[in-house]
Amino acid sequence: MTTAEQKGRSLWKESSFYTTLRRLLKGKLAMVGLMIVLVIALCAIFAEQISPYDPIKIDYMNFSLFGAPGGTHLMGTDQLGRDTFSRVIHGARISLSVGFVAVSIALVLGTMLGLIAGYKGGMLETIIMGAMDTIWAFPTLILALAITTLLGPSLFNIMLAIGIVYTPGFARLVRSMVLTVRNQEYVESAKVLGLSNRKIILRHILPNITATIIVQASLNAAQAILAEASLSFLGLGIQPPEASWGSMLKESMQYLDIAPWMSIFPGAAIFLLVLGLNFLGDGLRDALDIKIRID
């Protein structure tokens, strides 16, 4: 504690990070969620080292088409003799990076728009929220489809499309939080001190809504991963021979009766990651709630 005290200003950040982590780990489901996400993240990072085969290498030899799970191929092989396990491992990269980047885009854009709309109010708010509501009115997948069609299918365009689709969610959430926090007396007190709007937003408003934003981000990441899988499933996402869980599902569909493992494993991977992120999000919500944080 004494060394931490000497660090002065950084103290609250540290202590608040550790308290949050400690409280997060107390929750059983959150713990499970964190483990799942961590394991999948490790798979994604060390995909080259973990996967036993090249995920896009076609292997017609050794009668290895539609190979059932077991033996040298843990999760079997697909119609081109590629190792499903290696492809699932490499697919984790796509899913996680889409989840992370798309949600980051939505988070940054949405938070900025929401902060401006909520804090400034007036005409600006009407315009921003009007635009957000317009985007919000489209069914998620249809809009993402439209954007990827427009921009062409590529990994970054999928991330951008999903990011844009989830921006209104953040903007609306942040705006409503700002409207609550803005009228708190400590914000008025900051105005009485003559603080600039920038300082009021950064010092008094943003820190009081970050918890909500983080929870929303973790839950949205799960949604974004599903959206990527859906886009890839519809053929507008990751293009062959690159492996993503969604595109694997698409390819496996025609062989469902002769090689069910081709769809079971990527499907299970999507299910696990989304479940893990949802558990984590719920756990974070509890851990970050300052009202029940009594040590």
Added chain:
Amino acid sequence: MSEQVLLEVKDLKTYYPIRSGLMKRVVGHVKAVDGVNFTIHYGESFGLVGESGCGKTTIGKTILRLNEATGGEILFDGKNILDMDADALRKERKNMQIIFQDPYSSLNPRMTVGQIIGEPLREHTTLSKQERKERVLELMRIVGLNPDQYKRYPHEFSGGQRQRIGIAKALALKPKLIVCDEPVSALDVSIQAQILNLLEDLQKEYGVAYLFIAHGMAVVRHISKRVGVMYLGKIVEVAETDNLFNECIHPYTKALMHAIPIPEVKEGGKKRELLKGEVPNPINPPTGCRFHPRCAYREAICEEVEPPLLENSPNHFVACHFCQRMEV
């Protein structure tokens, strides 16, 4: 205490527009403050009393430019605050501070006590980090907080302690005026006295002037030198505190006096005259004297002519047509 005027409020009006419809057109105004005059001297405390919704908080916030005034002047140290541009206002800010009613929402839950009390110093002084910390610790001692709690968060404190944090913050820049917006209304009675005593001690020590807003007479009596009684956006009676408590004239002030709790009703002897009804809608205030619909002494003139605030006896101003007739 010098008799020099610190704050002079002249014919202050604050209206809130009521907007409605898709285009947000202004369809009316809530006349929260409607032509208020009063002065506060250096080092003096001026109490402002009235029931909820009478505009007393709005006055406090308008003086601090948290609300924009619709008309009138606010002279602080001889300068009109309402004319100031952003820069001039920022410089003047360090001379006026506020203590809020709710000790829970007035402190940022994500900042430590040290950061909260130190923030005014960070904004308006060039003190180094270390000097700032020393000053904050000193302030914590002054308001009766344990300096060991420098790193604690607001939620770890009780209501009374939180109000002390708010007071320390308001005091940090040694302002000339502190607007106290019902600073004890949210506290237990036993804590109220402690906080009032602290505010009194601080005034003696630092010569800060208070605009003390409250909804009950009892609290104001304790701390104010002069008291203004507000009703529906207007001041109906202003007098020195002792004077007001001994011989209040306006029927509304009387009603407030009768509402002060006394320990033993029977021994009090006097019959209580309590007000009936609600405060009228400030969007459309009654004609003539605003108090007439609830006044026991009203006559025809009250419904038509608005009584001006006149000096009834030295330093005792009343806005009532019948102030000469009112029994004391």
